[in-house]
Amino acid sequence: MPAGETGKYEQQRHAAIRAAASVFAEKGFHGSSTRDIAERMGIKQGSLYYYFKSKEEALSEVCLYGMQDYAGRMVSIAASEQPFRAKLTATITSHITKYREKNEALKVYNAERLYLDESKRTRLHELGSGYRQQLEGIFVEGQKSGEVRADVDCRFASHAVIGICNSWGEQIVRDPDMDIYEIIDNSVGLILNGFSNNKHTN
């Protein structure tokens, strides 16, 4: 039976979550076996059940881990006192570097969460859509301050930003030699100015 909270148990459970994240990211939820996960952390298949009561619980924990401090960072960006452009840059940087740093878990969240049961999925969905709403709020504020054009659909804008980041995120996970900062610059540039040469006048 699990210990109170300090020592080895917590530590190993965390290792298990990371191992699961890594394996799920590589092979997908259904393509991974509990043996794969256990081996990655250097224990035997059966021992894994000391830390998770089921494979699905492992997925659930990975998704939560992938989303959590991530959504938290978004909240603090949104709350900060900066002009729109800086917040946008911070958001994109946060999102994209997350993929590089460690976060196979984020990839798993994006790709595999739909295999969770209803209740866990909605729980996660709330976290995720909270994230998006924060971002939408940043655009709304930007409109108020005049930094963003009045005709922009902020809900669309938030989805688009996330789409761009995730799309590049997958590339980044695959190819660790990519230049992240160039991607970030380009993304910010696109969101702000688009690619058109027609000076937009109205």
Place this chain on the structure above:
Amino acid sequence: MPAGETGKYEQQRHAAIRAAASVFAEKGFHGSSTRDIAERMGIKQGSLYYYFKSKEEALSEVCLYGMQDYAGRMVSIAASEQPFRAKLTATITSHITKYREKNEALKVYNAERLYLDESKRTRLHELGSGYRQQLEGIFVEGQKSGEVRADVDCRFASHAVIGICNSWGEQIVRDPDMDIYEIIDNSVGLILNGFSNNKHTN
């Protein structure tokens, strides 16, 4: 043994591909069983092997189907005589409506192709990256004609467009009541002008 090419065999094989696409889109490759696929097309599990020699072959065919005429459409858009803006709109429209029309297969291509073996995967990768290159070419042309700013990284631009389309595509597959044309308009607007209110002057 398969017939020449006309009749029922070709027809049923195509039905099998569509059934597989539908099931894979819903449950993922590893999460789907051959029983699921067979049932969706109204035959028994074992009978499926009359049309595919393995489950993986089914995936391969689905991905190919998802990508093919799709990439073809892109070629004809790129080759057409239109200004940049029209080509961009056509591309985004083609990409996004594809998700609505039918194409669970495209979703499968995006999510599951990595489970194919090396050779098939590179084959598909070529198709996919051919698609992206066509799009990149449209941007390059746009630069030459002055419609696209000279400082735009066209490779980045092509990835970004695909990212936005795929991101919305997933939403569209989930929620069939969304207004596609609004999404297309917004996407084109973003790509052309961004969201910023600062008139870009240099």
Place this chain on the structure above:
DNA sequence: GGAGAAATCTATAGAACTATAGAAAAAATG
């Protein structure tokens, strides 16, 4: 309507995987 071909069915071998139970080893405690 009967013969041969095409399409589907039934049944199953063989492999893989999840989850559990109980034994064994390792660590902590006094």
Place this chain on the structure above:
DNA sequence: CATTTTTTCTATAGTTCTATAGATTTCTCC
């Protein structure tokens, strides 16, 4: 160092799934 608690291991029951083989039904065409 003996005892208790925590962690890991071995073994396996029970499922499920893919792929194949051979029987059976449906179609085609003369």
